[in-house]
Amino acid sequence: MNIEIKDLHFTYPAGVEALRGISLNVPAGEQVAIVGQNGAGKTTLVKHLNGLLLPTRGQVLIGGWATTKHSVAKLAKQVGYVFQNPDEQLFSKNVGMEVAFGPRNLGFNSEQVQSLVNDALAMTELSGKTETNPYDLSPTWRKMVALASVIAMDTPIVIFDEPTTGQDAMNITRIAHVIRALRERGKTVITITHDIDFCAENFERVIAMAQGKVLLDGKTNEVLQQDEILATTYVDPPQLTRLGKKLGFKNTVRNQEEFLAELKNNYTS
Amino acid sequence: MHERLSFFVKRDSPIHRLNPMTKVVLALSLVLIAFSSPWYWTPQAIFLLAIIPLTFIARVVKEYWSFFLKVILPTVSFLFVMQALFLPGESRIIFEIFGLEVTELSAQLAFRNATRIAVMVSSFTILLLTTHPSELMSDLTRRGLPGQFAYVIIASLQIIPQMQAKAQTIISAQRSRGLDTQSSFFRRVGAIVPLVGPLVFGSLVEVEERAIAIEARGFTSTRAKTSFHEIPDPSSERVIRWLLIFLVIISLALKLWLS
């Protein structure tokens, strides 16, 4: 399920030109993070992937399907979208029914739905909470319910909108595990995030946006190397990248493993 | 974001400059006189001789007439037709349709009642067009309206439109989970719970925080409140208000006396 975006322009009804010519491809199975300050157009861009927004000019193709030719409900079979605030999604009596909502809408039969729900709950550590009312859970666990609700839809592409905002370290770890599990299943994962450390540690490709355009697009280490351009998006580089730079490392590092490897190299050199 | 606040239109006019209480008393007086006066032509007279001139003096002609054509006229026309067809009373039949009769009496009463409603809605429309909600509530609070009451009204004016944005997000989120909002009627009825549910529950979650936030700013303080805006209340206006009240009393008295 490839994503192709061709010269995408989008202007809101009120007149704001939010996207000014975006062209990029995301092959199936890739993990991409989109960074940039608020107003850069990140959310506007990903809303085109499931048809919530349609291009003013240009094309968006999901697995060859033009988003203009299919309803959002239809595209939901290919693209799952986890919104930022779980309280804007949760409404069911219990967690089990909430998570079943998505797959049921997609037309799976009850056996399949059950199996998908169980799988999603296991991935999000919610297996024991099927009968609990989502609003009886803490915000931390409500977030996981929202994640499970979309995972259960078993879409080849999953979009996360600011998954780590307001989460504590343990939940961020859980979310990182979920993303890794999705990667192992060959899913395409696209994330919008302000948390550059989370981005650097979990994503192979980074797209930096500003004012409706793509400024940088490439492998994480390469993008992180371009600090002057990154600075224009008001995104601070990850902690370890900064440290590596100050210590004069030859290569840009993006996580602890790479940092330690570089450190060791400097010893042996 | 477009900052059109409910009805209020910012302009400089003699009406705008009046103290909010004076405008409230004026609106109420026009309504009470229109409803109570024994003279048949009162509502019509008020409409022609008070309401219409007021829209010019207050310089809100365009806004008022736009609202009139879109809301007031259709509503009172509908009321007129309904009343004309269904009000009982023995008199000459002037019109008949599908077995329903319009008599002279019913037509007269319908016309009077419809005009009364038009006067009522128009008075308050002019009030709202010329008075900033904040000022209105401040003034009423100063005169004894409970602070919480005023708060609920004002906050609703601002927070409800903001909640519309939230509702949009909820709709997007549920559509992204395959909720079909465009097909048959029954499917759409079934879509109500997933759309309204989060709006209600989510808002309840936020209500507590909101209550704490205003509490933290002394909202329930028992001290005497002060007001940032000075709202002048010249004695001339006080006289006008008493005059209006006097007219209302006369109107009511006449009605009682003549009935």
Place this chain on the structure above:
Amino acid sequence: MAIVNLQNITYKYPLTDVPVLKNINLQIEEGQFAAVVGPNGAGKSTLCYTLAGFVPHFFKGELTGSVEVAGMESSQSTLDEWVLNVGLAFQNPFNQISGAKYTVFEELAFGLENIGVPRDEMKARVTNAMDLTGISDLANRSPYSLSGGQQQRVALASILVMQPKVLVLDEPTSQMDPIGTREVFGVIRKMAEQGMTVILVEHKVEWIAQFADRVIALRDGHILLDGTPSEVLTSPILEESGFGISRYTSVARKAQGLGLWKRDRLPVTLDEAVEGFSLSPSVPSSSQSLKGGGEQLS
């Protein structure tokens, strides 16, 4: 002089069985900048509410122990008095905007109107608060037309006009983008530098490490650790208990295991990490000049 004195505080929300705060003992000196860290559910927000008087006066429930803040005592003072001395701000700026006012200036004056401050003083306090938070140019805008960072600064300013003696902030940057975070931290720092007693709940450890005088680690309603940022944030207990710690600390700990970090103390800030790693032999000399000095390598 301790401006905050919590003794043996245990608190249970109404209709619950498990106390959210368990035997908390906490003293904070006037002018101190104390950060509170902990996983979600640890009781951080409840602690904030206790400091701000909302526990128990707003939430009711069962509170045992003594709470003394800014000369007030929990059982003696009402919430009315409490909010005059302790300011409280939290995560979501949208919920902190009253909705009752149409401009930022009036929004800031709202609290002062409620407590009966005379008009001239109101103007002075509002102007001052806007200067402190850098929002003077937003005075005539509608609070709802602002960005997240601007809204949060309006929320902070509307608390600062009340001239509290203690400022309690519950994750004020959690929902901000990088610019908003910077703006909000800028205001908090300024208040702290001016001598305000600040209690800040935060997940962004790197920032706390640089500016807080003290860090309190809370878990399951208990205070696990209480000390300087360096002491607390480098403690192995934090990493084991699932707290967020700075990557500098974490990577240095691993490096220590490999013999690549020679110092006794682990770093919490970027500068400490640079300094510590630069002392390791065989690191290219360009990094030495960055630090400008430091010990000679043998």
